[in-house]
Amino acid sequence: MDDKDNGALESSTKWTIHVEARLKTRSSARFDTIKGLVSSYISSFERIAFPSILEGWEEVPELASSVDRITVCESLCPSPSLKMEEAVIQIHVYQPSDNDAFEEFSNSSGNRNEDDDTMAASVCELPNRSYEGLWDSLIYAGDIKMNLLDYIHATLVFSDASVDFNLVSWNRVVLLHGPPGTGKTSLCRALAQKLAIRLSHRYTHARLLEINSHSLFSKWFSESGKLVQRLFTSITELVEEEDGFVVVLIDEVESLTAARAGAMAGTEPSDGLRVVNALLTQLDKLKQRKNVLIMATSNLVKAIDTAFVDRADIVQYVDLPSREAIYEILRSCLCEIIAKGIVSPVQVPTLKQIQIYELVNNPKGGLGCTDPQERSKSVGLRLLSLAAKCRAQSMSGRALRRLPVLALARYIGIGNLGIMHPTNQASRPGEALQPRGVGAQVELWLDGMEKAVNEQAKEQERLV
Numbered sequence: 001m002d003d004k005d006n007g008a009l010e011s012s013t014k015w016t017i018h019v020e021a022r023l024k025t026r027s028s029a030r031f032d033t034i035k036g037l038v039s040s041y042i043s044s045f046e047r048i049a050f051p052s053i054l055e056g057w058e059e060v061p062e063l064a065s066s067v068d069r070i071t072v073c074e075s076l077c078p079s080p081s082l083k084m085e086e087a088v089i090q091i092h093v094y095q096p097s098d099n100d101a102f103e104e105f106s107n108s109s110g111n112r113n114e115d116d117d118t119m120a121a122s123v124c125e126l127p128n129r130s131y132e133g134l135w136d137s138l139i140y141a142g143d144i145k146m147n148l149l150d151y152i153h154a155t156l157v158f159s160d161a162s163v164d165f166n167l168v169s170w171n172r173v174v175l176l177h178g179p180p181g182t183g184k185t186s187l188c189r190a191l192a193q194k195l196a197i198r199l200s201h202r203y204t205h206a207r208l209l210e211i212n213s214h215s216l217f218s219k220w221f222s223e224s225g226k227l228v229q230r231l232f233t234s235i236t237e238l239v240e241e242e243d244g245f246v247v248v249l250i251d252e253v254e255s256l257t258a259a260r261a262g263a264m265a266g267t268e269p270s271d272g273l274r275v276v277n278a279l280l281t282q283l284d285k286l287k288q289r290k291n292v293l294i295m296a297t298s299n300l301v302k303a304i305d306t307a308f309v310d311r312a313d314i315v316q317y318v319d320l321p322s323r324e325a326i327y328e329i330l331r332s333c334l335c336e337i338i339a340k341g342i343v344s345p346v347q348v349p350t351l352k353q354i355q356i357y358e359l360v361n362n363p364k365g366g367l368g369c370t371d372p373q374e375r376s377k378s379v380g381l382r383l384l385s386l387a388a389k390c391r392a393q394s395m396s397g398r399a400l401r402r403l404p405v406l407a408l409a410r411y412i413g414i415g416n417l418g419i420m421h422p423t424n425q426a427s428r429p430g431e432a433l434q435p436r437g438v439g440a441q442v443e444l445w446l447d448g449m450e451k452a453v454n455e456q457a458k459e460q461e462r463l464v
Contacts, residue, residue, distance in 0.1 A: 017050060017087045020197055022068045022132075023095040029066040031093040031200070033180075037063050038070060038091050049081040050074060051136075064313055076146060094197045096129040116386050118305040120231050122148070123238075126196035126206040126247075137328050138183050141322040144457070148174065148191055149198070151314055152293065156202075159290035163310025171287045173294045175253070177301035178318035184297040185251050189372070191295070192247035203291065206245040207238060213255035222328040225274030228256075232282035239292045246292045253296035259303040269418045275306050283311055320394050326387040327351055329400045334383070334445065337404055347372065349380035357381060382446050386453065393457055407448030412440065 021038050023029065041057050042048065054070040057063045063070075071348060087430075136143065155170055176184040180251050189208065196206035211231065238246050252257065257276055286292050296312070298304055309315060321329060328351055337343050349357065408414070 014086055014088050015075055015082060017048060017077075017082065017089050018073040018198065019054075019077050019089060019091045020071045020073060021091060021093045021375040022071075023066055023093065024068045024130075025095070027066040027095065027331060028218055029062070032064070034066060034093045035091045038067075038093070039089070039220050042089060043084070045084055048072060048087055050077075056307060056324035063172065074146070076143075081293070089215070092197050092200055094127050096127040096132060096202055097125045100124060114462070117224075120227065121209050121211045121234075121270065123207050123209045126208055127193050128208075129248075131189055131193040134186060135194050137332065138182075138187055138190055139321065139325045139332070141325050143352075144316060144318065147312070148316070150189075150195065152195060155313075157288065165288070170313050171294075172281060172282065173296070173298045173312045174314045174316070175298065175301075175304075175309065175312040176316050176318050177298045179320055180299050181398035182318045182320060183397050184318050185249070186250075188247075188249045188295040188297060192249070193291075195245065195293070198302075203245040203334075204243045205413055206247070208247045208249065209235060209238070210249045210446070212253050213250060219287045221274075225278040228282065232278075232286075235282075235292075236286070239286065239289045242291060248292065248294045248295070250296040252298065253308070254298045254303045257308045259428075263361045268461040280307055280352065281309070283308075300352065302393055319392070321400070323384075323387050324351055324355075324393040326390045326395070326400060327354065327384050328389055329381055329397060330390075330403070330449070333401060333404050334442075337445070343445055344441055347380055348383065350378055353385050354380040358384060379442055379446070385426055386446065386450055389450070389453055393453065393460065395453070395456070399456070403449045403452050404445065406452040406455075407445060412444050428462050 012028075019038065019042065023031075023034065037060060038057070041063070051070045051074045052072045055073060057067065057070055135145070151174070155172060155270070158168060158170065176187060188189060192208040193207070196203075199206070235246065235248060238244065254383055256279055283294060286294065297309075298415060301309070301315075331348050331351070333342065334348055338345060357380055
């Protein structure tokens with residue numbers, strides 16, 4: 001095939017673009033109706049950019065009365081936008097639950113005389129408003145999030161085709177491992193939320209069940225294996241509802257699966273063997289179900305039983321964020337407090353913009369420059385320098401996102417904010433309250449966050 005043929009093939013390739021329409025809490029509109037209206041609205045576009053939040057649909061009365069937000073999600077397409085004829089649009093309409101209550105599963109058998117009633121798991125309905133925005137807030141160097149989504153869709157293709165498990169096998173188990181604070185548990189919750197939205201055309205409802213690994217070890221000898229079986233019996237009952245999708249999250253899975261090696265070495269009670277054996281048996285039973293996904297996280301992957309690791313279709317290492325990922329995290333933090341009026345308005349460059357600025361690296365003015373473009377460039381370069389310092393200290397995403405709080409508490413001071421309480425109520429439902437006064441200058445925040453990073457470096461040295 002010559003270059004001309006390759007060019008023709010590339011031009012004929014169509015990319016799938018996912019569009020999510022979130023309904024208002026009290027909306028009673030039919031999902032199919034909203035889907036049709038969104039499709040009609042998007043069809044008028046010449047190009048579609050991603051990721052992006054669509055605007056202008058408020059002029060359609062039926063959408064304005066029912067829809068809260070319409071988002072064009074990220075895509076595997078290398079281009080930031082596509083002509084409509086090059087895209088295959090998939091629209092997902094969803095209405096997140098406002099119920100923050102979590103149903104709890106006890107490991108008790110129901111016997112009144114049994115006092116071992118620690119909560120073994122919690123269940124929440126999906127999609128849930130408490131997890132809104134979580135997917136976008138997780139920033140990684142690679143395509144971890146997209147790879148996980150593609151894996152789920154691949155299993156559905158094989159399931160729908162009734163592929164013989166004896167010939168092609170998969171276990172519906174994903175294991176995320178890596179240092180603490182890298183967002184493994186949050187990624188599992190965000191993926192569960194995303195799947196509830198993306199699979200809404202297949203399943204009428206979805207649930208996330210989080211297992212409390214520590215509670216499955218009973219204080220009564222030989223009871224832990226029974227507790228695992230009892231819990232998975234409840235999970236099986238949930239999965240038997242074929243119109244529902246269930247995501248099971250086993251956080252810190254080494255608490256369950258590390259015991260077998262110790263038991264065989266004689267350093268742990270034999271009850272550990274029963275726990276691991278029971279867990280592996282239950283996982284083998286669940287893999288036949290197409291409406292379940294098992295996700296596990298671990299900070300100590302080497303302590304996990306090899307039989308569990310072997311059952312994982314995906315074993316994904318979640319590393320500490322790179323310099324570029326740190327920049328995006330810090331940028332999202334800074335943009336949020338700017339949007340809320342805590343920091344005076346300033347344009348913070350995107351990662352692609354700052355990478356171009358870095359190559360030139362000749363801003364004509366400092367942070368005090370009055371030219372908006374030069375000031376934006378200086379802010380970005382300063383933030384990129386801070387990102388490099390954070391990377392050198394191997395800071396986790398969890399540590400990075402608390403930098404603004406530490407900067408304010410220790411180095412800026414509440415009195416220097418210049419922000420005051422809102423002066424009036426919002427004029428329309430959903431409209432943000434307008435603060436009185438002007439937020440602190442961005443110089444204060446960059447200085448404060450840099451001091452917080454330096455202080456953390458000193459504290460780390462004292463721990464060694």
